[in-house]
Amino acid sequence: MKKIIIAGLLLAPVFTTAQEVRNLDSIVIVATQAAKDSPVAHWEVTKEDLVRTAPAQNLPFALAMTPGAVVVGENGTGSGYAYLRIRGSEGSRIQVNLNGITLNNSESQEVFWVNLPSLSGFLENVQVQRGVGTSVNGSGAFGATVNMRTLYSRPNPYAGAEMAYGSFNTWNMAIGAGTGIGTKESFLPNGLGMDIRYAHNLTDGYIRNGKGNLQSLFTRLAFIRPDYSIKAYYIYGEQHTGITWEGISREMLETDRTYNPAGEYTDEQGNIHYYPNETDNYTEHHVQLNYSHNITQLFSISNTFHMTKGDGYYENYKENSAGDYIVRRSMDNIYAALSSVARLEIPKVPRNASHRNSEILLGLNYAYYSGYHFGLMTYHLEHPDFSDAQEYYRNLGNKNDFSAFLKGTFDLPLGADPDNYLKFFGDMQYRHVNMMMEGPDNDGALLDHTTSYNFFNPKAGMTAVIKKDHQLYVSVYTGSREPSRSDIKESIKAGKTEELKSERMCDYEGGYRLTTRSFMLGVNFYAMEYRNQLVPTGKKSDTGYEIKENVPVSYRRGVELESGWQPFPQLRLEGNTCLSRNKIKDLTIYLDTYDNTDFWNPATLQVTEHYDLTDLVYSPSFTAAVLVAVKPFLAGRSLFRDLEAALTARFVGKQYYDNTSSPDRMLPAYQHLGFTLSQPFTTRRAGTFTVSLFAENLLNQKYCASAWAYRAAFRETGTVEVMEGFYPQAGFNAMIKIAWEWAK
Numbered sequence: 001m002k003k004i005i006i007a008g009l010l011l012a013p014v015f016t017t018a019q020e021v022r023n024l025d026s027i028v029i030v031a032t033q034a035a036k037d038s039p040v041a042h043w044e045v046t047k048e049d050l051v052r053t054a055p056a057q058n059l060p061f062a063l064a065m066t067p068g069a070v071v072v073g074e075n076g077t078g079s080g081y082a083y084l085r086i087r088g089s090e091g092s093r094i095q096v097n098l099n100g101i102t103l104n105n106s107e108s109q110e111v112f113w114v115n116l117p118s119l120s121g122f123l124e125n126v127q128v129q130r131g132v133g134t135s136v137n138g139s140g141a142f143g144a145t146v147n148m149r150t151l152y153s154r155p156n157p158y159a160g161a162e163m164a165y166g167s168f169n170t171w172n173m174a175i176g177a178g179t180g181i182g183t184k185e186s187f188l189p190n191g192l193g194m195d196i197r198y199a200h201n202l203t204d205g206y207i208r209n210g211k212g213n214l215q216s217l218f219t220r221l222a223f224i225r226p227d228y229s230i231k232a233y234y235i236y237g238e239q240h241t242g243i244t245w246e247g248i249s250r251e252m253l254e255t256d257r258t259y260n261p262a263g264e265y266t267d268e269q270g271n272i273h274y275y276p277n278e279t280d281n282y283t284e285h286h287v288q289l290n291y292s293h294n295i296t297q298l299f300s301i302s303n304t305f306h307m308t309k310g311d312g313y314y315e316n317y318k319e320n321s322a323g324d325y326i327v328r329r330s331m332d333n334i335y336a337a338l339s340s341v342a343r344l345e346i347p348k349v350p351r352n353a354s355h356r357n358s359e360i361l362l363g364l365n366y367a368y369y370s371g372y373h374f375g376l377m378t379y380h381l382e383h384p385d386f387s388d389a390q391e392y393y394r395n396l397g398n399k400n401d402f403s404a405f406l407k408g409t410f411d412l413p414l415g416a417d418p419d420n421y422l423k424f425f426g427d428m429q430y431r432h433v434n435m436m437m438e439g440p441d442n443d444g445a446l447l448d449h450t451t452s453y454n455f456f457n458p459k460a461g462m463t464a465v466i467k468k469d470h471q472l473y474v475s476v477y478t479g480s481r482e483p484s485r486s487d488i489k490e491s492i493k494a495g496k497t498e499e500l501k502s503e504r505m506c507d508y509e510g511g512y513r514l515t516t517r518s519f520m521l522g523v524n525f526y527a528m529e530y531r532n533q534l535v536p537t538g539k540k541s542d543t544g545y546e547i548k549e550n551v552p553v554s555y556r557r558g559v560e561l562e563s564g565w566q567p568f569p570q571l572r573l574e575g576n577t578c579l580s581r582n583k584i585k586d587l588t589i590y591l592d593t594y595d596n597t598d599f600w601n602p603a604t605l606q607v608t609e610h611y612d613l614t615d616l617v618y619s620p621s622f623t624a625a626v627l628v629a630v631k632p633f634l635a636g637r638s639l640f641r642d643l644e645a646a647l648t649a650r651f652v653g654k655q656y657y658d659n660t661s662s663p664d665r666m667l668p669a670y671q672h673l674g675f676t677l678s679q680p681f682t683t684r685r686a687g688t689f690t691v692s693l694f695a696e697n698l699l700n701q702k703y704c705a706s707a708w709a710y711r712a713a714f715r716e717t718g719t720v721e722v723m724e725g726f727y728p729q730a731g732f733n734a735m736i737k738i739a740w741e742w743a744k
Contacts, residue, residue: 039510040129040131045063046125049062050126052676054164054696055201065625069128069623072705075205075210076207080210080241080242082114088556095136095139106371107485108485114282115282116237122151127149139481153193156180158177159742160739162739164736167735168205168730171200172201172202173200178196181193196218197219198216214237215238229290229291237284238284242278242279244262247708250724278315285310288306298344301340305336308336310334326381333369333371335369337368340363343359343361359408365403369401376390393444394440399433401433408426410423425462431453432455433455453480457478459477475509479505508527508529518565524559526558530551533551535617554583556619559579570634571629571630572627588608588609590606594714617656623650624650629644644676646675646677648675650674652670654666673699695734697731697733703728706727707727709725
């Protein structure tokens with residue numbers, strides 16, 4: 001049975017098992033992984049779970065079974081822009097680590113999964129931690145953490161390929177190979193290994209212009225010895241998609257769910273056309289270099305250098321009464337980080353008191369980001385040429401981020417039985433952030449601004465372990481977060497930079513878990529208490545960013561239930577549910593005010609609305625997920641002995657897409673059923689061939705997983721008008737995949 005364990009962090013940064021100590025194959029990322037006896041809720045996603053996800057879907061859809069998770073595919077399928085929310089916390093609050101290195105963009109604080117397509121294909125596993133969690137290198141989580149581990153180095157040579165085709169003319173191709181780590185079966189020196197994997201996705205998408213042309217490349221060169229390892233990674237992602245971030249109106253949602261307004265314009269005769277190159281394009285290069293060393297049996301270090309180079313643009317048709325034009329808005333940025341983690345193990349005195357030693361971890365991280373934003377404009381509509389187009393804005397953003405953490409664990413026996421003990425956790429993090437912006441934005445507003453933040457985040461927890469199977473735990477974690485570039489930019493334009501504040505949160509967690517060989521049960525209570533949380537206003541920028549504002553007091557409080565049972569090898573049952581209250585206290589909303597609906601000239605005074613207690617946006621009070629996996633012929637010797645059928649069901653309660661709790665701006669509850677059928681065929685010499693079928697939305701439900709709303713008041717009429725955008729998800733769709741894998 002796949003073990004679903006509600007657990008926590010504070011594991012040694014240099015090993016998880018004795019075998020990994022010997023080969024040092026994954027000591028970098030272990031500092032971010034959760035231990036079985038730590039008081040942080042988490043969810044394990046194994047390699048088998050990742051394979052069970054349709055290959056064209058981006059990683060958030062492989063994490064959709066996580067307690068409290070909501071996933072959204074902007075083009076309706078998950079093959080383009082995809083978003084993940086956990087406990088209502090959106091992407092900018094979820095820290096994403098790859099091999100222990102933060103992938104979140106320094107300015108937006110998000111990870112754009114579409115920039116790394118087919119990511120799940122070169123991952124060994126993913127661990128999703130909910131809540132603040134303990135300190136890691138970098139900014140740290142403010143709602144959840146996604147820890148990804150790339151594929152382990154294999155001992156022997158291998159190769160593989162796969163081809164898939166599905167609904168909406170979606171193609172997926174991948175090919176990979178590895179040399180092994182230089183054993184007697186390999187042609188390389190002992191300990192040296194190379195791995196490479198390439199993937200290419202093509203799709204038309206569910207909605208109009210939801211097309212995608214995506215590529216990714218993963219390469220690794222590793223040299224692993226008994227006491228040290230050196231590893232170099234290069235990861236490449238290339239994205240070419242249609243623009244889908246505008247959403248569709250309520251009227252079109254009823255009449256044409258595949259409609260997309262991006263690039264729409266009207267000619268002189270009143271005919272509607274769509275600009276053919278309404279596209280979003282981006283390329284990322286990731287380089288990671290790691291050196292890890294077990295200096296002694298009790299002291300180990302790990303040093304990692306990481307660099308990301310990204311650049312891209314989107315092209316957009318603008319219809320204007322003074323004359324239509326086309327813009328190409330670009331980004332060119334570089335991010336570099338250097339992190340170190342040291343672990344010191346302190347033996348018990350006397351040594352025979354327990355096999356569990358205390359440990360101390362020290363982490364240091366420095367990151368630098370520099371990014372240009374600039375735009376070109378042309379009035380040549382028939383055959384636009386940007387080679388000599390006018391550059392109408394250019395601005396620069398720099399960010400320096402230094403952080404350090406010190407944390408440790410200490411065990412106290414509970415009686416003579418070594419399996420009964422108390423484990424104490426202590427953790428302190430300091431973080432200094434300096435941000436600078438200069439130059440004009442695309443509307444001409446100057447963004448010249450410099451600010452600094454200093455954060456101190458203490459954390460503590462305790463777990464009582466009784467006979468290994470039973471655990472009770474409690475913890476208090478604090479987290480802090482600086483505003484994003486978009487938050488600062490909008491505050492500059494509104495003249496409210498002094499009012500924009502950093503966020504702070506205290507996360508109280510506690511629960512019980514029972515884990516046996518065939519059964520697992522977990523209950524986790526949480527209370528995430530925010531001060532000055534930045535919450536979406538409902539309004540979006542013209543590039544799809546959610547504009548936010550501080551609210552003084554808000555909270556997310558709930559209970560998470562998890563269970564798993566494998567009564568016999570042929571059947572596995574798993575399920576979870578999350579019940580929560582997600583509220584804002586004493587909220588005052590300021591509506592932008594205009595003179596009339598014809599000209600939209602801004603008025604001086606804003607209209608205000610006050611709410612004593614209202615729901616946080618995008619935060620359903622109920623989510624649940626169920627998995628039933630069956631291997632009906634496992635007990636026999638037939639050709640179909642390894643056939644597996646898996647049915648998944650996800651339920652998401654009603655959620656509001658603005659902060660007023662108005663039933664007029666509420667997304668109804670929905671359910672999503674998925675089915676996977678997989679059959680491997682193993683040969684003696686040619687490897688294993690696997691045929692898989694993926695089916696989504698079996699009941700063909702017409703639902704929206706996300707939406708936005710912008711409300712404006714008009715002085716002459718005394719009315720409030722609402723603009724909305726909805727993101728419909730695809731109905732029933734399917735994909736078939738044929739995969740081949742060979743290992744020596």
